[in-house]
Amino acid sequence: MAFTESEVIALLAQVFASSNPNLEVGIGDDAAVVRTSNRTVITTDMAVEGVHFRQEWSSAFEIGRKVTAANLADLFSMGAKPTFLVVAVSLTGSEDLEWIKNLAKGIAFEANLVGAAVVGGDLAKGAAVTIAITALGEVETAILRSGAQVGNQIYISNLPGWSRAGLAILEKSLPIETKAAKRAVAAFRAPSLNYAYAANLAKATAMCDVSDSLMTQAEQMAVASKVKFNLDFDLFQASADFAELRTLSEELNISITDLILGGGEDHVFLATGQDLPGLQIGSVSAGSGLNLLGNEKAPDTWRHFE
Amino acid sequence: MAFTESEVIALLAQVFASSNPNLEVGIGDDAAVVRTSNRTVITTDMAVEGVHFRQEWSSAFEIGRKVTAANLADLFSMGAKPTFLVVAVSLTGSEDLEWIKNLAKGIAFEANLVGAAVVGGDLAKGAAVTIAITALGEVETAILRSGAQVGNQIYISNLPGWSRAGLAILEKSLPIETKAAKRAVAAFRAPSLNYAYAANLAKATAMCDVSDSLMTQAEQMAVASKVKFNLDFDLFQASADFAELRTLSEELNISITDLILGGGEDHVFLATGQDLPGLQIGSVSAGSGLNLLGNEKAPDTWRHFE
Numbered sequence: 001m002a003f004t005e006s007e008v009i010a011l012l013a014q015v016f017a018s019s020n021p022n023l024e025v026g027i028g029d030d031a032a033v034v035r036t037s038n039r040t041v042i043t044t045d046m047a048v049e050g051v052h053f054r055q056e057w058s059s060a061f062e063i064g065r066k067v068t069a070a071n072l073a074d075l076f077s078m079g080a081k082p083t084f085l086v087v088a089v090s091l092t093g094s095e096d097l098e099w100i101k102n103l104a105k106g107i108a109f110e111a112n113l114v115g116a117a118v119v120g121g122d123l124a125k126g127a128a129v130t131i132a133i134t135a136l137g138e139v140e141t142a143i144l145r146s147g148a149q150v151g152n153q154i155y156i157s158n159l160p161g162w163s164r165a166g167l168a169i170l171e172k173s174l175p176i177e178t179k180a181a182k183r184a185v186a187a188f189r190a191p192s193l194n195y196a197y198a199a200n201l202a203k204a205t206a207m208c209d210v211s212d213s214l215m216t217q218a219e220q221m222a223v224a225s226k227v228k229f230n231l232d233f234d235l236f237q238a239s240a241d242f243a244e245l246r247t248l249s250e251e252l253n254i255s256i257t258d259l260i261l262g263g264g265e266d267h268v269f270l271a272t273g274q275d276l277p278g279l280q281i282g283s284v285s286a287g288s289g290l291n292l293l294g295n296e297k298a299p300d301t302w303r304h305f306e
Numbered sequence: 307m308a309f310t311e312s313e314v315i316a317l318l319a320q321v322f323a324s325s326n327p328n329l330e331v332g333i334g335d336d337a338a339v340v341r342t343s344n345r346t347v348i349t350t351d352m353a354v355e356g357v358h359f360r361q362e363w364s365s366a367f368e369i370g371r372k373v374t375a376a377n378l379a380d381l382f383s384m385g386a387k388p389t390f391l392v393v394a395v396s397l398t399g400s401e402d403l404e405w406i407k408n409l410a411k412g413i414a415f416e417a418n419l420v421g422a423a424v425v426g427g428d429l430a431k432g433a434a435v436t437i438a439i440t441a442l443g444e445v446e447t448a449i450l451r452s453g454a455q456v457g458n459q460i461y462i463s464n465l466p467g468w469s470r471a472g473l474a475i476l477e478k479s480l481p482i483e484t485k486a487a488k489r490a491v492a493a494f495r496a497p498s499l500n501y502a503y504a505a506n507l508a509k510a511t512a513m514c515d516v517s518d519s520l521m522t523q524a525e526q527m528a529v530a531s532k533v534k535f536n537l538d539f540d541l542f543q544a545s546a547d548f549a550e551l552r553t554l555s556e557e558l559n560i561s562i563t564d565l566i567l568g569g570g571e572d573h574v575f576l577a578t579g580q581d582l583p584g585l586q587i588g589s590v591s592a593g594s595g596l597n598l599l600g601n602e603k604a605p606d607t608w609r610h611f612e
Contacts, residue, residue, distance in 0.1 A: 024345070024448070025448055025450065028530075029384065029452075029530075030349065030379075030384055030515065031347045031348055031381055031383070031443075032347065032348045033345060033346070033348075033448045034348065036342045036344060036345070036346040037342070037344070038341055038344065039330070039339060039341055040339070040340050040341075040442070041337045042337055042339075042340065042390065042392050042425065043338070043392070043426060044392040044393070044394045044427060045394065045428050046394035046395070046396055046428050046429075046430040046436070046438060047430065048396050048432035048433075050432075051430065074336040074337045075336075078337045078339065084348065086349070086350040088350045088352035088440075090354050090436060120348055120349060121350060122350050122351050122352050122438075124352040124354050124357065125354065126354035126356075126357060126434060126436060127356070127433055128433055130354070130396060130432060130436045132350070132352060132394040132428075132436075132438030132440075134350055134392055134394075134438075134440035136348070136442075142330070142331055144331065145334075145335050145336070146335075208336050209336065224334070224335075
């Protein structure tokens, strides 16, 4: 590498500098020391170059934002407030200090959105850039996947599918000219999460974020809660974004149900309860598994869930 | 891969099953929920296949132990007691379930040694196995690197150098026949840390663990504490292990000072204070940097520190 480890650590200590009063020992010792409430929520998420991101598709800043968002979404999904993060990164040695600084700035940017601070990390050498973030948060009463009740309604914070559409545009090297195409590519590069929505869901009986796909996560919640999730695709059309995403789906030759039900990485929040904010997309009944209502054809991968 | 992600998660939930009363939500939701004291110590450490370990040199169990030990050592170095771990792993897809199970068992074995539990994780796909562990601990008063005082003595828990000798044996494909060679290779594959030593050092003014090399870590402590560390190599010879390591160093044609001062990954504990247990190896004086006393020739890399 064209720089020493201590140069990188000094740079990172600067980017991640925090005046958080609960941070007692930050970057530079064997470990960080923070003040915590008596109930801590922990999650970890790893992203690998070539699998989760590509340097030719995303800037270092966007990569940093995206990996951080995936972790923060897990905390908000538990009803928790993020507090502190640690970041372990393997670098190939071909990155320059500027790239590393921008990666760190992307991580810090996303963490700052929710008032969290990066307090430590590790640097390693590897054949591909790999980023593992662990995020801590605090919560009084955690919202689990297993709490959905028969008779609950099912809600999402936003319409998913944009990130998957953006990936398709990049994979096919399609022009990024229309407003919808720009929005989709931006969502793939670094999704803008609706943290405020999740922070306002204390009444939810169950919650998770959609990292894989709405189908996958809805099934996981149905299984964990021992109930049946009935998703009504007609209800998705009430979203103000639906028409724009449908037009884009036609341009990409991907069905709208594939995009919305099969697309992940938007990290929209999926919750159950009564009279919650957000877009109602179905209801919970006795039984098990997933049920798709409405006039649209289910995605091919749907069969797995029935 | 020859298995599904949910199969792996079910397996890991079984290996990491814990009856820890402070674990409220374990593997299977978006994040884990644990009860914590009001001061939490956090560290993260990443190990990459081909850089930190090789599958032809170490079993999955040993790799799991070694990466976990590196994290636990950081917590003990702060005077903390480890509580909970999360583990993010990228797999290439060529590993079988048995290998993954043994990796998890190695992690669980090492965590169990100190009463800590693995409460969550993430699995990703990547071109090389990469393991990132984050460990949490609790502490009342953290022992920092910056606390060494003029007039303190310098101590180590054990003689370092075994892991580096073991790496040399494996790299040169030397026979592993003598007791010393077996001990060195075992130390490289999975060091056995002296956790009890570190847990008993509440009186230490400063502490860290030797992950890179004794020279590197001693210099870091000297810089952080704004003092001079005087290491007397003659004092190392009081160790009951010295003669065995010296014989091995001669067989390997590596100088004994190189092995002891330049070898890392044994994670021996380096501490300063008065009348501490362990092997006294020097003293702290006013000034800066490192000073090597005794009749042995300093390693070539020593110059960097003077």
